[in-house]
Amino acid sequence: MNTDQFLVKSDLKYIDKASFTWQTPSNIALIKYWGKSNPQIPKNASISFTLNNCHTITTINFERKLHSELVSESHQNIDFDLLFEGKPKEEFKPKIAEFFKRVQEYCPYIFNYKMIINSENSFPHSSGIASSASGLSAIAMCLMSLEKEINVDLSQEFINKKASFLARLGSGSASRSIEGPLVVWGNHPEIEGSSDLFGVQFPHKVNAIFENYQDVILLVDKGEKQVSSTIGHNLMINHPYAENRFTQANENLTKMSKILQHGNIKEFINLVEREALTLHAMMMTSNPYFILMKPNTLEIINKIWEYRQEKNSNICFTLDAGANVHVLFPENEKENVLQFIDSELSIFCQKKQYICDNIGLGAKILTP
Template identity: 30%
Template sequence: MNNTHNKTGFARAHTNIALVKYWGKSDEDLILPTNDSISLTLRDFYTDTEVTFEKNIKKNKLWINGSRVDDSKLLRVNRVIDLVKKKFKINQFASIKSVNHVPTSAGLASSASAMAALSGAAWKAATDLAPDLRELSKIARIGSGSASRSIYGGFVRWHRGIDHDTSFATPIPTKNFDDLRIITVVVNSAAKKILSTNGMKSVAQTSPFFDSWVQQANQDVTKMISALEIGDFDKLGMIAEQNAMLMHSTTLSANPAFTYFEPATLQIINIVHHLREDGIHCYFTIDAGPNVKIICQQNSVTSIKNKLQQDFKQDQIIETQVGPGITFSKIEGNHD
């Protein structure tokens, strides 16, 4: 029993965007996806989390950005903490303090970085054993599917697996992507009408296209890995853009049909197409929301921003680049 040390664990994890989307679960409880997915970890958006297992509390307690979160909203947090407690035979509850460095206006999901950081901090609070990243990826997955990928930096593959033990992320060997840039265009920072978890469930249950989506997405993973291995930026961009469109295609085919696109989403898609016609190498991807992420290289950033600024405000345009994996020391953790 390692249940009286009151040690505090710390972790910083960065959020990610999917280049081949996670869209559909084969197991709702274990959060096993129907298809493999590939993500890119982002430098400027991350979550810092501290966890302490404490003797004198009777349930887990969470503070985000200094504010106590209602206990009824800790469902996913409790699942992660329970897993760590079980693994290391802890019988105390956790006090959790989390700070999100994902600008609320960015319209980026913070659940990936939050659940990854929570897993890492809980591990460090529970044991002196060095964190096993593959194990952490599985634990994070139980909190939020895409969090499994935020354990690693750079390009990451989430292997769908067939049970808890086989569904985890691994880093992908790549070259030539140091100058890759992601420009997020924020269309709407309001909460989504249809949460991604509900959207993918509706699609999986009602779309006549779902089985073909799964098949195609798994093929896209293979193609993307080859593009990453040879360092082919345009191939990466084309596969990511097509895969995003395919995912959004499935929402229109659900019953009832729905879409995450808003008018400005289409406007940005058109801008990217026009930029490409003008010889600027850029592509887009869109998660389960209206905001668009433009994938480009450093030498195109200025042209793209100039074009976007004709229609969007400066604070709707956020640039970032490839980010690192999870870290466990407050000092080492200051990447930026």
Template identity: 40%
Template sequence: MQHSIQSNTTWKTPSNIAIVKYWGKRDVQEPVNPSISFSLSEATTTTKITASPSEKGGFTFLLDGKEQGSFDKKIRKFLELAQVRLPLIKDHFLKIESSNTFPHSTGIASSASAMSALAFCLADLQHQITPENPLDISEVSSVARLGSGSAARSVYGGWNLWGRLTEIPESSDHYAVPVPVSVNPVFQKFHDDILIVKSEKKPVSSSAGHALMNHHPYRNGRIKQAHDNTLNLIKYLETGNLEGFIEMAESEALSLHALMMSSTPSYTLLQPNSLLLIEKIREFRKTKDIPVSFTMDAGPNIHLLYPDEYQKEISGWQEKELQPLCEKSRIIRDNVGNGPQKIINS
């Protein structure tokens, strides 16, 4: 039974970085191809929702303490989709207060952390109102997906898979699952240093980019590529195959941006310094024989990937060679994280 009460909850959830990319969707936020990512530790969103009884429902959204009307349309659409599963949305006014540890709308999957935090808060509030309904992580993942596809993968720590594969029975287009293998230690403490090339809002949103895949000339080939790469990446994660991982991570990143550049209309999110950083990373790997690699989300920023044991060697080189190419020398140093966390006494 639904009871209207005033309550609040706060959750901190991570962004994630996909190695096999999700690009293109169908129906209600279902992926056309599977993807694998790992959740980050430092790039997070913290969201507090205060729910007050209201026959009309409604919400207000504050980012870093300020009202942000530009996000209202996206949040309203999400709440309309989610209220079927979370009926408290219909009869409570929601004060949503959110903050990020990293710039939004620049290709660091801020929507993944934002929507997963929103989903956890709403599911938690629903559980408080109807305690007989447990807080189910698969359901939270499925709700988060309604706001942002990649948010489905931000409900766990570690490495996660989203998208149905016949070879993996537990996989689903509706929610993410942890990768179905024991991840090799080399990938359990993996680093992701985000090299901020440009922190301004990108000119083409990910939603618009996904839509351009509907009639993309390489759509079918991309779906097969992602399917094969997903199965191979699971093997690499289990065996600790760094060489295979590096080749795939970089191919996937460049494939993602190639899809943008070959869509109609075509566009690019890469900046000159994005390409310079890629060159420097590949040169360093070749000359030093250190397994450092890169990936990118749908934006200009470069994610520097490497095992924990090489942190010392990479740190000096990064400061000297890479940092000067970053906007205001900004680097967000991150690594595989433990996943969402409920904040008590917020």
């Protein structure tokens, strides 16, 4: 794997101050990744819909350190403050500090700046809507905006690729939040350009039925997950079914590629739901084992199955590593499905809350 391509190889023209604001989305995997090796290398390839309304907005203010504030190379430290939704969030800082530590080889310029990070989500953090994906991809895009300022020869294609590479070092799924509407992360023989190091856009033309696909996220539980994704991934080490699962996921990505191109929506429904349940089955058969679904998660799944059969609908569900349910359906069913969600599914959500979303195109710069 060629990581040298992401090293800074030219002289940098440092600027004294800069500020960048990026809005980057969450994503929802159709073929799941669960299990990794260091440094953040997936055990199988995955593919996701990039979301649109579930996003993080992050501003980083960079101020160049005075010469007297710089220390010898062996004692360099990364200087940053973090505000989340306008308030200091000390419990988030260790994860961000670890991220900066992992990317420092590829972004050595960060030692020369003090950073103030202001971040906010359009959805509840740490509740299984991939807040790490949107949050860390936003930081990665801000870093690449700075790198573009001090190294003007960078192309947008390279910026997106390196941002995905950097984001991956903080959260694997964050590599899939730079672009859209469909992104593959993980080396796969049938996906041209795919890599374990960064996400790539799905390279094939997608059938019209999957354009502007809808995703309504039912907030069954807005609290933090009992088990972090990092711990969950680590439990795949020595898992009795791990190797079969990795093989299955890669085979399922081959199937999903054909489904997306040919538009067989019934096969799409079957494969997406099996992937979601397999993900949670791996959690339930880990040692130690755990269950992230809640009783209302199961109530919603059964209601979706009943509605699909009664109405001959193409509605389906998927799950991330949490209790919340992503309700997926084609745009031509939007009016009917939203009525169904409001009247029959919202009662299983905390305070009847849900988020209406659809597939999006990835990161957007908001800096004036």
